[in-house]
Amino acid sequence: MGLILLAGVQKSNHLNVEELFRTDGGSVEIFRLSISAQRFQFLLRVLRFDDGSTRQQRKAIDKICHIREVFEKFVQNCKNNYTLSAFVTVDEKMESFRGKCSFRQYIPNKPNPYGIKIQALCDSKVFYTFNMEIYPGKQPNEGLVCDNSGLAVVQRLSEPIFNTGRNVITENWYTSVPLAEMLLQRGLTTVGTIRKNKKEIPPDFNVLRGRSVKSNMFGFRDNMVLVSHIPKKGKNVLLISTMHNDAKTDVETGKPDIILSYNDTKGGVDVVDRLCANYDCARATRRWSMVVFYAMLNVSTINSQVIYIANNSNSKSLRRHFIENLAMKLIEPHIRERQTQLNLPRSLRQRLSEILKIDEVTETAGRSRNGRCYKCGWQKNRKTKYTCHKCKKYLCLEHVVPSCSNCLTGDEE
Template sequence: MLRRSTRERKGQEETAGVSPSQSQDSSDEGSTTSTSSDTVWKRSRIRGRGRGRGRSSRGADAAGDAPHSRSPIRREAWKTVADPDIANPHPPRFTPKRRPGPQPPLTYGPQTPGDIFANFFDAEVLKLLCANTNKYAKKNLGMGKKFVWTNITPQELTKYLGVLLFMSVCKLPKMEDFWRKNIIFKVPFLATVMSRDRFRAITSNLHMSDPEEDAVNDTKKGTKDYDPMQKVRSLMDIIRNRCMSIYHPKQHISVDERMVATEARIKMKQYMKAKPTRWGLLFYVLADVNGYTVDYRLYTDKNHGASGKGRSFDVVAELVNKDYLGSGYIVYCDNFYTSPLLFRHLSQQGFGACGTYRQSRVGVPTTQENALDRKSKRGSIRWIRDGDLLFVKWMDAREVSMCTTVHPVYTEETVLRWQKTDDGHRQRVPVPRPTAVGEYNKYMGGVDTSDQMLGTNLVHRKTRRWPMTVFQHLLDIAVTNSFIVHKELIIHMRQQRKPMTRQAFQEELCAKLLGVPLAGPPTPSTQGHFPVPTNKREYTEKSQKASLGRKQCTLCHRSTPWMCMDCNVGLCLQLERNCFRDFHCY
């Protein structure tokens, strides 16, 4: 069965505003153009049902939906496995641009989690974020916003990233909960790294683009020169280039969508009725079979350089780049992207392609002669070849429709299915399965695997600033890709040890960014906190210096003449009790 999780299947027309005519076409095909499992069959149904936001132009969603001349295969009868497939295809020769896997200098020696992650968030990224954040904070102060600010440095920003990873490992409902005091749920460590107010100030002022350039771009709203991604484009391009340079994918790759939740009210926010994340930012993702995010694009509802062949065509044609990948790759995609027009384009570029397809696509067989019907026996196979395209239909629990340019019709492959015997008992019996279905099951889940790994110890938190949502997602991509590279390095270098678990990897990376040892208790730190007397009046009489101006200790609630200069709270500093140390370190 095609292993695709229910929560990952989508209503793509719902995400991008498909025209009513397209939604109806997809809905009509739902009962016939599905995949082998109930889950993936539902994906075809879901894609054609709900209603999107209606922003994109008519016919811009799917490749091959424009009217074309009728193909000869529409009048050709469906064949069975008994009919020979003379034009049995051979997969294209696999000639990647680089050796698949981690790239130098990562392969030169053992790499710690911090070493791998530093290839994504390197000095260039930290310098960019610090410069733009300081400019944005200065702008906010000039507008009258009240907060304490000192220019952030790359070292402090590194600790800020470590704090975010710490929060993703130790989950609490709100960020402020990590600085709570006088409660059994107190988390004392983060206060030794960064104060709550400083963390808030950095979070509210973190900026990825130059505020001056943002202001110029804002004046272009409503024109074709306006860039809706101005605030995130610089960092997105850098991290994207890092993802592509650090690792080269293996032969089997997949293209799919990813939804990232956001509370922001922006035009490019999309809706997916059948997704766990219904409202959010829509990313188109190219992923390796191991879940590594190779490339991505953020959907902005503005088609720059559109080919006129449909958005699904443009997305795959842009992500599957021959100049970067090489040739001989096999691309797997679902029925939103699959079309004869796209698959022939990929074939001309030296790529193979395989995916489920919709009956409403232009160029697919429409003949009903010798076709499958509801009474067809489970395991029945029908096929039609149109040059280098092979269209296969298979009866499983429901009808499955596949299109491929690299697989034969049937290679004696079977799959076990439960069936009733003549005496009424149920038993598992072998059922014939087309080759394309088995290969699709094996290699299509790259983006789903990536989404599952991204959901583990997620940095993402709710925010109404959509650039902050993008920043958190890019950080999640960097951490997840670093973990995958760590596992691939162990295989590449043939090390006789098991890779770390995701939990252990993220904990070690977090400790590295925070600059503290992972093992043992945290090192007490009172940097920036000094005890001073509560009574600062120099003219106070000597007899009153020890009693006048006393404060209540915030820990033991006794009267004390000492306070913290930075925290401005009373704290005991006595031989029998040191509340100052306990407050800041434990």
């Protein structure tokens, strides 16, 4: 996981594995120092998230059984380790994927129009992803019944914050009057754009004739406000709010407070999408479960930095540096163990010692007194106890160049 995150930071996530593990200095050195290319490919190829022996039975009732258990554990950890601010956003994320998948979606206005849709609830201020669920489409007839309507999705995502007085920001696919009423009953307010074809909207709010640009129309009912705003000629924006109860507007812009509040807090999930795209760690794959796995890694780097900053208020670490440090901390235990393996090339172990800042005495401790002369090669298999005083490679007497003590120490006058 550390190497995958590091590839994302270095914008190398789509490089071929052979390019990542080049030895001519054209790639990031830590890859070949940490693991072999064959091992890296093998781990990615065999990585699974469920029990393959029971998958067919579970697949008959659940389309996303391949990764459901791991995904739900990850989401539960996200819920347990952070307390949200007063404003949260519910929206959809698209994880790019064009392979074979029965619930692959097409949303033309997204940066990645084809892919796996993930519904998410995020903090609108610090962009912490609190809750997520994968959109599975229509489940098998005898399978898990899942209501994919906007009201049901928002209800499931916001259930952990019921009766906390927070405000939920939604876009027009989710927003409806029944949703606003349901959230009010559960101690939450909402602000969101609403489609003009909803039956609860009075016809007058959809009439544009005779209305000037930047004009507003308000409608009130118990604990709910409907506003119609004309931002430019021929365009009508409708919003409902249970957080506001008046018709206040901004003097300079002419926009109602409801719209200003919506604009300030609507971008929670969109910002998370943009942050994930900046240092995307997703590698090319034909398995949709790996796409979800890479999505979890991307979200985990954002969430972990939010938690770190919350616990270390003086920290000014950039996201790039934070991910690099996180990746190196994940890699370090493995390269410490690898540095002690005597069957690795000496040059590789010496470079690992420099990275880990291990003394040369520690690096050579416990190795055999005799070694094979590196000049003679494997054919002669000539063992010797003599080594070069600089590179510490073994040399037989045939290839040793005599030097006096002054030349050896560099003290010759």
